[in-house]
Amino acid sequence: MKVPLVLQVIITIIGAFLSVILTKFLITNGRAIAENGRAIAENGRAIAETNAETRKAIAETSAETRKAIAETSAESRRRFKEVLERFDERTALIARLIVAKGEERKELMERLA
Numbered sequence: 001m002k003v004p005l006v007l008q009v010i011i012t013i014i015g016a017f018l019s020v021i022l023t024k025f026l027i028t029n030g031r032a033i034a035e036n037g038r039a040i041a042e043n044g045r046a047i048a049e050t051n052a053e054t055r056k057a058i059a060e061t062s063a064e065t066r067k068a069i070a071e072t073s074a075e076s077r078r079r080f081k082e083v084l085e086r087f088d089e090r091t092a093l094i095a096r097l098i099v100a101k102g103e104e105r106k107e108l109m110e111r112l113a
Contacts, residue, residue, distance in 0.1 A: 097112065
């Protein structure tokens with residue numbers, strides 16, 4: 001089967017035209033891909049910077065929190081010890097009150113009030 005010469009010329013022209021158009025699309029897409037790659041890299045750097053700042057802030061906050069906990073814990077232990085001492089004193093006074101009589105009993109009641 002022979003293809004007429006005119007048809008061959010038309011198909012060749014269409015092929016060349018499509019080749020130019022497709023090449024242009026490839027170049028345009030390549031540029032867009034490169035631009036997107038640069039934007040992604042820039043965003044990656046920004047994310048890394050933000051992560052570093054966040055880690056630093058967390059470390060500072062953690063240090064402050066640990067310090068506050070240590071201070072609060074020491075104060076709580078001191079107060080608890082005071083409460084226990086007062087409790088022991090009051091318990092001893094109550095025990096004496098049970099067996100005391102007369103003037104001593106009045107004195108103990110005043111001290112417990």
